[in-house]
Amino acid sequence: MALVGYARVSTRDQHPEAQTDALSAAGCEKTFTDHASGTLARRPALDEVLSYLRAGDTMVVTKLDRLGRSVRNLKQIADDLQGRQIGLRAVSQGIDTTTPGGRLFFHMLAAIAEHDLIVERTHDGLAAARARGRKGGPKFKMTPNKIAQARAMYDGGQHTVQEIADTFGVSRPTVYRHLTDRGAASAAEPAQ
Incomplete structure (x- = not known):
């Protein structure tokens, strides 16, 4: 079982040392670092660390926002790791999916992600209806x-x-x- 770190800094100006030092202190044997915005879909070091991890390993980040672009994206990554029997730990937030409390956290995260997805789809549907000239709400019974x-x-x-x-x-x-x-x-x- 290996502890493998992942760090991400948003711009080239930022230095990843604070994250990499925290990951080393947490016992990570190897750390992958991205210099990219979290909103970018392509993060080479993340792809690399996900390929490197094996069943029984634990991926370690300093905070969850370093890993996912959104709650939904974070849930997708966590589900992928769980399906491959890989743990996830967020050092500064005290989250560890190899423990029952950590797994409970991710069940709650799944509920939040599902709610966010429903809200997003609702907003998209309302915007599409407005673009076609339709208004929301019930039809009036009294003409x-x-x-x-x-x-x-x-x-x-x-x-x-x-x-x-x-x-x-x-x-x-x-x-x-x-x-x-x-x-x-x-x-x-x-x-x-």
Whole structure:
């Protein structure tokens, strides 16, 4: 079982020594270092370390944000490691997937990643609908024509608000809202 380190610094200006020193102190026999932004899809040293690791090894990083571009990407990497029976340890965060507590953390991470994915897909769907001129939300049950009919029924004094609501298949608050929206007096219901 080998401890193998992975360090990443965002730009060429940053120095990886703080990370590599922490990884050496954690017992890493070998460390791979990337000089690239975390948002880049291609990180050669990460590809190299993932190829180097064998079942029973543990990949060590100083912090999880050094490893994944996003929660979802981090989960994908962790799932790949777990499937290959490779542990993952984040030194400064005290996370170690070779322990029950570390595995619990990654189950919670999976739930967060799934939630983020659902939110992202929802936003994408809403943006696509807006681009096609559609608005979100439910369709209104009370069309302008139905509102005019409801107003006439109300103003005639022959129907209660409940009867008007039943006629159009809506609730009493919906009838009141449309009567009030159009400037109608929100007087009490007519006597039955």
